[in-house]
Amino acid sequence: MGACAGDDEPADGVVTLELFQNKSEAIGVYDELIAQFEAENPGIRVEQNNVPDALSVLRSRLVKNDPPEVVALNGDQNFRGLAQAGVFRDHTGAPALDGLNPAAVRALQDLTQQDDVLAGVPITLNAQVLLYDVDLFEQAGLAVPTTWDEVVATARAVQDAGGTPFAFTYKDAWTAQAVWNTITPQTLPEGFWDDLRAGDATLTDGLTEAATKMVELLDYANADPFGTDYNGGNTAMARGEASMYLQGIWAIPAIRAVNPDVRLGAAVVQWADSDEPAAMVSGIDQVLTTVEGAAHQAEAERFIAFLTTPESQQALSDGLAVFPARPDVEPADDLLAGLKTYLDEGRITGFPEHQMLAGVNLGGALQTFLYSRDPRSLGAQLQAEWDAAYERESL
Amino acid sequence: MTTSRRFAYTVGAVALLAFFAFHTLPALQGFFYSLTNYRGYGDWEWVGLKNYELLFSDARVGRAYRFTFGFAVVAAVLTNVISLALAVGLNGRIAFRRTLRAVFFVPNILSLLIVGYIFNFIFSSAVPQIGSALGVEALSTSILGNPDLAWVGIVVVSVWGASAVTTIIYLAGLQTVPVEVYEAASIDGATGWRRFSRVTFPILMPFVTINTLLTVKGFLMVFDQIIAMTGGGPGDATRSMSVLIFSAGFNAGEFAYQSANAIIFFVVIALVSLFQVRTMRSRERV
Structure with missing residues (x-):
């Protein structure tokens, strides 16, 4: 050695x-x-x-x-x-x-x-992006969504045509974090994390918009999002069983490993209700x-x-x-x-997620809140864990 | 001192030394770190009993205790009931008795981690597929993804895995019931359930004690199957004390804090075991 x-x-x-x-x-x-x-x-x-x-x-x-x-x-x-x-x-x-x-x-x-x-x-x-199936999009004549409203409209169009808009993999805690990582940054006010550490902002208020949108997207989910894990989501995308997937670019080789012929596209979305061009989560x-x-x-x-x-x-x-x-x-x-x-x-x-204190169980809180579909509960839970973790870390 | 005595002391000393080095010493180390703010790396300082103080207001710890004890009670009762039934069955005059005894022992030689992964697949893929094919709504989603039902999946695997050894111990117990007692019972006209509840069960009581003790203690420390099936999730619905101590202690930089948690958990388990031995011993003298 x-x-x-x-x-x-x-x-x-x-x-x-x-x-x-x-x-x-x-x-x-x-x-x-x-x-x-x-x-x-x-x-x-x-x-x-x-x-x-x-x-x-x-x-x-x-x-x-x-x-x-x-x-x-x-x-x-x-x-x-x-x-x-x-x-x-x-x-x-x-x-x-x-x-x-x-x-x-x-x-x-x-x-x-x-x-x-x-x-x-x-x-x-x-990077953390919106992955989509190019073939399914072309067949349905769909444009690549770049705003929150377009994402919802696209999802609705896929669903109306009898397809599955999103593959969500909430059985794994870390893949729940992946979705949260994609949607959250744009919806937070400027300097949110510094304010949070200074005690001038709370997760309870800050995370409500992202949480509300994550719950709304559950209406366009695969059959059993809470029973599907990362491999299950990759397989669904590889087989064209879902049109869109919120994951990191590391999933691309994993999806292609299941089906080398799958044609994937990637989009950066403005998740907030804003006209500003979106930044990519990287x-x-x-x-x-x-x-x-x-x-x-x-x-x-x-x-x-x-x-x-x-x-x-x-x-x-x-x-x-x-x-x-x-x-x-x-x-x-x-x-x-x-x-x-x-x-x-x-x-x-x-x-x-890199801004979270180590003692906060982010993935677990995400799974719990998504299952309950109560957007306010996410921020409240994480704020309580943040305060406890802060106290432990400052010993 | 005779040679055989000297031999006994030597062997005992080696065992004592090994026990001290690999069991007592790490436990003392854990206690030492529980008085610091050590993260597992870097510098540390003494913080006295602060870690212990914070533990009592930590909501994660309360929820983990609630899950762990609820799980341990349900799993221990089920394991003992099922094992006792299996043992009585395997002790009867049935065909392929030896083969069947071997088959029922198989779960014990499989790693619980691997069994956990297999059951993970069964609950997440096989059962939902069968459920949706049959049109049964309740079975078409994975119970491991449901915070209210995930514990059932953990219980199933745990009972399945633990029943092997428990059954063997009950089988051994059944061998100790003297034939004369059964003969006397049958002369008095006791058969079937009456014979079991009035003759077999009281004689088996010491084995019930040891099995309850072992299963409760084992289930309180449940870890492998949870890591393989839910990782403590969804949320923290299946996060047992061992999983919390391990994951937060090693992955979240709470080494010292979780050491304190582990020390208290150790005391709790010791007290539970002591209480069990006391109460069940008194019932053995029927």
């Missing part, structure tokens, strides 16, 4: 880096990139390490003071927790950032809520960083910089079906290339 390889300097002068990453889909892509990097840098070896339940393993490694040299994680609230605890080195001004989309860098700072520290280097991004798929106190910092940073070169970015984007962090690299997939303009123009907004 590469776990202990970093500490001892072998006689031949070869430095071994451990790349600790938590995305099992990325193992093959990283292997190819590592081979190229090692060919260009004969003095450095990189050993990839992907384990199940990577975050728990990483935390226990940190406790034992045995940090990996390079860490690749998903930019979520777990990463935020570690970054805020000061686990990672500051990457402000790192060479790896040259040529990266400033919007991606800002997205990382928004995530960790750190203005003066950059906890890592974002290398790939994802998050950091993989952020690369190094741990404070880990060995071989210079070599580790060179490897991270290698992953942000145009060639590596192309390989990462195409291999993982995600957006590159470089604006000058175009994804080979037309679907992603079409959405990438939002990133290039900086018209993105973060995942609202």
Whole structure:
């Protein structure tokens, strides 16, 4: 294992880096990139390490003071927790950032809520969108909806024609979060989360609009949304059993795996009752960083910089079906290339779930409220959990 | 000291050491962390009994206790009734007795996690498909997606899994009933239900005690099947204490806080077991 390889300097002068990453889909892509990097840098070896339940393993490694040299994680609230605890080195001004989309860098700072520290280097991004079945839309002569009213009108048209407008997968808590992540950001007032943390806003009021719309969409759901899980939703989309699906772009390869011939489209919708053009909900798929106190910092940073070169970015984007962090690299997939303009123009907004305190059971609250169909109950429940979690965290 | 005695002490010491290292020490560590604000990583400070104070106003904990105890009582009663019936049946003079005994033991050798995933599929796909094909409205949606009924699915799997061992223990108990007692009973004219309730059951009482104790304790710590079937959902409808402690402790950075929760839960289980032993022991002396 590469776990202990970093500490001892072998006689031949070869430095071994451990790349600790938590995305099992990325193992093959990283292997190819590592081979190229090692060919260009004969003095450095990189050993990839992907384990199940990577975050728990990483935390226990940190406790034992045995940090990996390079860490690749998903930019979520777990990463935020570690970054805020000061686990990672500051990457402000790192060479790896040259040529990266400033919007991606800002997205990382928004995530960790750190203005003066950059906890890592974002290398790939994802998005949360409305996926639709192009064939079903063409057969029914439907236009792609971009506003809330159009979404409802489209759903009604599909239903009137005897079809299933939406595939909802509320058996899984996290896929309930995916729908909530898509709809919520546009419906919140500017600066809502800062106000919430300052005590000037409440979830009870803030989440009502998004909750009301989620309940309304249940009228256009598949037969048993509370008994359908993520795989069930992907299968329904792959077989043309539903016209629309609110999910992350990571679902695209999963749907195509069931049916390679399915033609999918993606749309960014303005969910609020507003004329303003919508921003795309986007998050950091993989952020690369190094741990404070880990060995071989210079070599580790060179490897991270290698992953942000145009060639590596192309390989990462195409291999993982995600957006590159470089604006000058175009994804080979037309679907992603079409959405990438939002990133290039900086018209993105973060995942609202990343703003939640770790102790809040967001997915569970969403399932409960959707089943009860009471829009006010979501905000009330989450506010109560937020207050309790805030009290625990400030111990 | 004789050699055999020395041997006994050595073996006992090794067991004691292993028990201390792998059971007592982690428990003490958990207690230690429960007095801090440790998140599982990073710095920590002493916070005294603050974690314990907050526990009593935590709505999640109250709901988890309510689910866990309700579930444990229902599942334990069902397991014991079904197992006792199975044991009596398997103890009778029936064809393929040995084979049937082996078949009914199978649930015990399967991992509950895997069984959970299989039942997850049955409840989420198979049952709704059969339900809608037959036009039965109530069966056409997954009960695991219904906050009011999801616990039924967990109970079914748990009872199915736990009945194997419980049945074996009752079978062993039935072997201890002396034939003479049955002969005396039949001379007195006792048969069927009367014979079971007046002769067999009182003699089986110590086995009822041990089985109730084991099943209640086991069900209070229910974890695997919930992770496999609902993850504690929908909402928190099936979030047992173990699931809450694990998921919030490791995924939500509440390591110290959930350690405190675990310590209290341990005390609660110990008290419940003690209470059970006391009350049921007195009933054994019929």
